[in-house]
Amino acid sequence: MDSTSRTPEHVPVNVAPGRLVFGWLLVGVPLVYGIVTTLSRVGQLFQ
Amino acid sequence: MGFLDRSRSIAPPGFNRWLIPPAALAVHLCIGQAYATSVYKTALIDHFAASQTAVGIIFSIAIVMLGLSAAFMGTWVERSGPRKSMFVAACFWAAGFLVGALGIFSGQLWLVYLGYGVLGGIGLGIGYISPVSTLIKWFPDRPGMATGMAIMGFGGGALIASPLSTQLLKAFDPASGTEGWVASGDAVGRLFVTLGIVYFIVMMYGVFSIRVPAEGWRPNGWDPSQVKHSDLVTRNHVSAANAIKTRQFWLLWTALFLNVTAGIGILEQASPMIQDFFRAGDGVSAVSAGVAGGFVGLLSIGNMAGRFAWSSTSDVIGRKNIYMVYLGVGAVLYVILAFLGGSSTLLFILLAFVIISFYGGGFSTAPAYLKDLFGTFQVGAIHGRLLTAWSAAGIAGPLIVNGLLDAQGKPGTMNAHNYLPVLLTMVALLIVGFVAALLIRPVDSRFHEPELHTATTSAEEA
Numbered sequence: 001m002d003s004t005s006r007t008p009e010h011v012p013v014n015v016a017p018g019r020l021v022f023g024w025l026l027v028g029v030p031l032v033y034g035i036v037t038t039l040s041r042v043g044q045l046f047q
Numbered sequence: 048m049g050f051l052d053r054s055r056s057i058a059p060p061g062f063n064r065w066l067i068p069p070a071a072l073a074v075h076l077c078i079g080q081a082y083a084t085s086v087y088k089t090a091l092i093d094h095f096a097a098s099q100t101a102v103g104i105i106f107s108i109a110i111v112m113l114g115l116s117a118a119f120m121g122t123w124v125e126r127s128g129p130r131k132s133m134f135v136a137a138c139f140w141a142a143g144f145l146v147g148a149l150g151i152f153s154g155q156l157w158l159v160y161l162g163y164g165v166l167g168g169i170g171l172g173i174g175y176i177s178p179v180s181t182l183i184k185w186f187p188d189r190p191g192m193a194t195g196m197a198i199m200g201f202g203g204g205a206l207i208a209s210p211l212s213t214q215l216l217k218a219f220d221p222a223s224g225t226e227g228w229v230a231s232g233d234a235v236g237r238l239f240v241t242l243g244i245v246y247f248i249v250m251m252y253g254v255f256s257i258r259v260p261a262e263g264w265r266p267n268g269w270d271p272s273q274v275k276h277s278d279l280v281t282r283n284h285v286s287a288a289n290a291i292k293t294r295q296f297w298l299l300w301t302a303l304f305l306n307v308t309a310g311i312g313i314l315e316q317a318s319p320m321i322q323d324f325f326r327a328g329d330g331v332s333a334v335s336a337g338v339a340g341g342f343v344g345l346l347s348i349g350n351m352a353g354r355f356a357w358s359s360t361s362d363v364i365g366r367k368n369i370y371m372v373y374l375g376v377g378a379v380l381y382v383i384l385a386f387l388g389g390s391s392t393l394l395f396i397l398l399a400f401v402i403i404s405f406y407g408g409g410f411s412t413a414p415a416y417l418k419d420l421f422g423t424f425q426v427g428a429i430h431g432r433l434l435t436a437w438s439a440a441g442i443a444g445p446l447i448v449n450g451l452l453d454a455q456g457k458p459g460t461m462n463a464h465n466y467l468p469v470l471l472t473m474v475a476l477l478i479v480g481f482v483a484a485l486l487i488r489p490v491d492s493r494f495h496e497p498e499l500h501t502a503t504t505s506a507e508e509a
Contacts, residue, residue, distance in 0.1 A: 013267070014061040019256070023069030026252055027076055027200070034206030038344040 051254075053128025058258035064185045064266070066256060071178035071197035073253035074133055077246040078140060078174045079204015081109055081167075082347070086212040087235045094232030095156045102156075105164050107441070109143075112168025114438025117176050121431025122287055124173060129181040129257045136174030137250035143167025144243030151236035163239075175201065175434065178253070179414045180427035184260050187423075188269045190415040191366070195358025198411035202351030206344075212238055277419075279367055279487070283495040284422030290429045295420050295490050298483045299370075303409055304436035304443075305480030306373055309381070309473040310406025311444030313399055314350075316452065316469075317343045321396075324389045324463045334392070342396065346403045353404025358411035366416040370484040373405040373412075378477035385470035389463035410437070420490055447472060 049055060084106050091102045124132040143166035150158025178197055186193035217223040220234035230238075265271070271282070290296050313320065318339040322332040334342075361369040380398050388395045414430045421429055448469055455465035 012061055013063055016063050016066065019066060020063065023066055023073075023252070023256060026249070027069045027072040030076065030207045030211075031072075031200075031203050034203060034208075034210065035348065037210040038206050038348060041341045041344045042348070043341070 051127075051131040051134050053126075053131070053259060056128055056130040056258050057261055058264070060261070062258055062260075064260075067178075067182060067185050067258065068193065068196045070133075070253040070257040071182055072200040073249050073256075074136065074174045074178060075197050075200030076204045076207060077250050078136070078171050079201040080208035080242065080246070081106070081113075081171055082202070082205030083208035083212060086209055087216065087230060087238065090216070090230040090232065090235050091151070091159075093229050094151065094235065095154070097156060105147075105159055108160055108164030109168035109171060110441040111438050112165055113171040113175065114435045114441075116169040116172030117431035117434040118172075119431075120169075120173050121176055121428035122425065124177055124431065125180060125287070125425050125428045128259060129177050130254055132173055132177035133250065133257060134254045136170045136177055137247050137254060138170070139166050140170030140174060140250065141243040141247035143170055144239045144246070148236045148239035148243070151232050151239060154232075172431070172434070174250070176427050176431045178257065179430055180423065180425075181257065181259055183414060183418050183423055183426060186266075187271070188266050189359070189362050190418050191361040191412060192355075192359040194414045195355040195408075195411040198358070198414075199351050199354040199407075201410075202347065202354050202407055206347055206351065208242075209347075212242070215241060277365065278489045279365070280419045281422055281490065281495075283490075283492070284424035285420075285429075285490055285494045286496060287425040287428035287432060289494045289496075290417075290421050290425070291432055293490050293494055295487050296429070296433070298487045299413070299416060299420070300433055300436045301483040302370055302374060302480045302487075303413055303433065304440050305476045305483070306370075306377070306406060306409035307437055307440035308444040308447065309377065309477050309480075310403060310409070311440060312448050312469060312473045313402055314346065314406070315445050315448050317346055317399070320466065321392075321399075323461045323465065324395055325392060326462045330460070342399075345396065345400060349400040349403040350407040353407035354411035357404065357408030358415065361408075361412045361415060366412060366419050367484065367487055369408065369412055370416070370487075371481060373409050374477045374481035374484055377402060377405045378474045378481065381470050381474045381477065385467055385474070420487075424496060 088099075088102055091097070091105075092099060095102065120132075143163050146162030146166055147159045148162070150156060150160075150162055179194055182193040182197055183190045215238050216230040216234050219237045220228075220230050222228060222231065223234075274280075285293070318336070321339050321342045322334045322336070325333040327333065357369060357373070380402050384395065384398045384402070388398060413433055414426060417429050417433065418426045451469045451472060452461075452465070455461055455468065
């Protein structure tokens with residue numbers, strides 16, 4: 001299943017790349033920061 | 048405030064549904080901070096000259112309020128739509144931090160109870176359920192993945208808040224860096240103000256970007272009539288008021304309650320537990336406190352990853368089967384942990400990681416299971432009522448674990464043998480949960496909403 005959507009009027013989807021990138025960066029960057037910081041602590045487990 | 052109304056948030060034709068998960072995540076990543084309260088717990092104990100219990104109550108109040116507000120506000124959330132409910136959640140969550148900060152600055156612990164505990168807890172409950180039914184409606188082809196993505200954010204929120212709060216506390220406290228440093232009350236107060244403002248702004252992104260699909264919308268190429276038929280995936284709808292009268296709701300409530308209770312068994316004692324499991328005869332553990340901290344971090348990642356991975360898997364193997372895995376395989380893993388966990392650090396870590404991933408999966412799969420059993424009509428409200436299982440487990444889990452461990456000795460001074468009663472109790476709970484999950488059958492047709500069945504079927508077939 002792709003990410004496109006169909007309304008009852010069968011209008012082609014507006015991908016809105018700018019908003020899509022902004023939205024995913026807004027949540028993705030802090031999440032990656034949290035995961036990387038935590039993994040660096042986890043690294044002590046295997047030293 | 049008409050902008051917040053459901054009618055004003057209906058997606059225009061051609062709206063890209065992949066804009067919805069970031070909106071939902073913006074809320075869940077913020078409220079997930081609730082799992083990171085341990086960062087400033089010691090500082091609050093020092094600041095208020097209070098006991099561990101007195102400060103621990105702040106978090107307990109928040110979790111109880113989460114369950115109560117989700118249960119009692121669920122129908123309002125469903126009726127008002129995600130935009131208004133996310134806005135209200137952001138206001139309560141931010142106000143909770145600001146009132147809590149006032150309590151810290153003025154030395155009034157009761158204000159922290161009222162702020163972070165009561166107001167923040169209401170924000171937690173409304174925020175947790177507000178995007179769930181919207182996601183299910185946008186992703187009818189992959190509801191488990193969609194809700195898993197958002198609820199993963201709740202687990203991920205702690206991963207962000209924990210290091211961020213530590214950095215901010217260091218920045219706010221001139222005494223940081225000294226030996227045995229504990230953050231001052233002033234630094235914690237300023238942290239609360241900062242978090243309140245930042246979380247409010249991030250949650251506003253969710254408020255402004257959330258949309259509900261137009262009536263009759265469906266993903267391109269997805270035909271509900273082509274979906275593989277299953278007795279446990281209904282095309283009917285059940286109201287929230289009727290759902291709680293069904294056996295299925297309470298069986299799922301029991302399964303979730305026991306899965307969460309068992310997970311808390313490890314989460315609550317993670318740090319002392321791994322040290323105790325590898326304590327030598329001379330009383331010294333092979334696992335240092337720093338390494339144990341890394342283990343806790345690893346469990347946080349397992350909790351977060353399980354929410355997405357297992358919930359997505361449930362789209363393929365079915366909701367009932369995945370719950371049987373959480374509870375049945377979970378019970379087996381607990382038995383192995385109890386009897387063989389002390390033989391190898393790697394084995395112990397692997398077992399705990401998978402068990403905690405099942406704990407997270409139980410949360411994120413629940414809304415999709417509710418949608419399968421009761422339809423989408425009031426799935427958010429039903430989900431809110433189901434979350435009382437979490438509140439109940441938040442009370443029962445620590446009581447059981449602490450009660451059993453207290454009889455064995457003091458955590459941090461015991462060995463693997465002392466954990467047998469706790470772990471075997473968790474096994475028993477999971478077996479009961481497994482039976483509850485096994486007994487779930489399709490909802491009786493007398494609970495269905497007849498006119499909604501007709502309306503939905505007509506729309507789908509149009």
